[in-house]
Amino acid sequence: MSDLRVHNFTISLDGFATGEGQAADAPFGHAGERLHEWMFATRFWHEMGGRRAGTTGADNAFAAMHGAGIGAEIMGAGKFGPPGWQDDPDYTGAWGSNPPFHTPVFVLTHRPRPSVEMEGGTTFHFLDASPAEALKTAREAAGGQDVRLGGGPSVVRDFLAERLVDHMHVVQIPILLGRGVRLWDGLEALDEAYDIEAVSTPSGVTHLTFTAKRE
């Protein structure tokens, strides 16, 4: 069975994965780009833009796990586009004409629409489904490879609550956002289902990895 994996999922010290006030020009609300500056500094990030630059230390090693062995992604409606995108039948996502996924992507929404094929191998499919159902569909599309759970926080939380996530990489950065959407709400005793490691790096972030305990 292929794994369901979360990568590069970044939260503030007070646990917010996105700020308040999400909009087309502010996908993370008042957090701005601060949550992901650690990643923008890495070679992983620069190489996605075709540049041979960026750090090659521990942050980069974690970041680069993002794509390897992934055959499909599941994302929430809030990652696909800003609030209200469902009202525009021609909207094709916040990710440009060549989105950085290059696999089938299953967008969870209560208002599904026909699939959209983009450049570079990404096809967006729209599902109104439970976490378990969505995972089953994404696994079939992944052709034996793993499925990435792309966020946002409420989607990750829903899949964690049902213990569907096999591997999770959370990056905690030393800022306090004060408001937004928390990752950890309602996940009491989640630690009992995972082996958890913490590694702080010189850039000031802490990488937390969760590996599901097998029977």
Added chain:
Amino acid sequence: MSDLRVHNFTISLDGFATGEGQAADAPFGHAGERLHEWMFATRFWHEMGGRRAGTTGADNAFAAMHGAGIGAEIMGAGKFGPPGWQDDPDYTGAWGSNPPFHTPVFVLTHRPRPSVEMEGGTTFHFLDASPAEALKTAREAAGGQDVRLGGGPSVVRDFLAERLVDHMHVVQIPILLGRGVRLWDGLEALDEAYDIEAVSTPSGVTHLTFTAKRE
């Protein structure tokens, strides 16, 4: 001017410094002793009990900062005793006849009572005061040494909100409590006032230190 310092203040991954259901036999509620197992393993902790045992690594180095140069402590009513202690005029705290403070301790309560002198140099004083007023009183009692802010979470939060804390050591452990009292609520942009370091140790905990930026 002497510093106000927080030490060994431990939170779960989801930010709770104490669980739900605090009582005389459960000072941290449903969290039990899990929040402080990292500290119970250290030489610092064993030596307080007169035993030459325990780890001497990074966790111990941080833990041992607790007492050095401290001339007084400020604590909240919830650290002094379980809910309802104010109704017992003879109550002298949850810390035994020889409390581990060995300095004046200022207990914040809306129902002050006469001071109580304990064995070993600890005297409990009871204050109904604002954070700034309490700090002024504790500084005078500290005789030029630093003041420790002992918790709990709502007290630390109140002093942080007024930027009265000079040094703070927070220990984050990889458990999810799900409920209780959070440290970080309402502290947006706190990071702008501090230099923050993060260090994960082999025991699985992450030490976060906050050093106030000077003008």
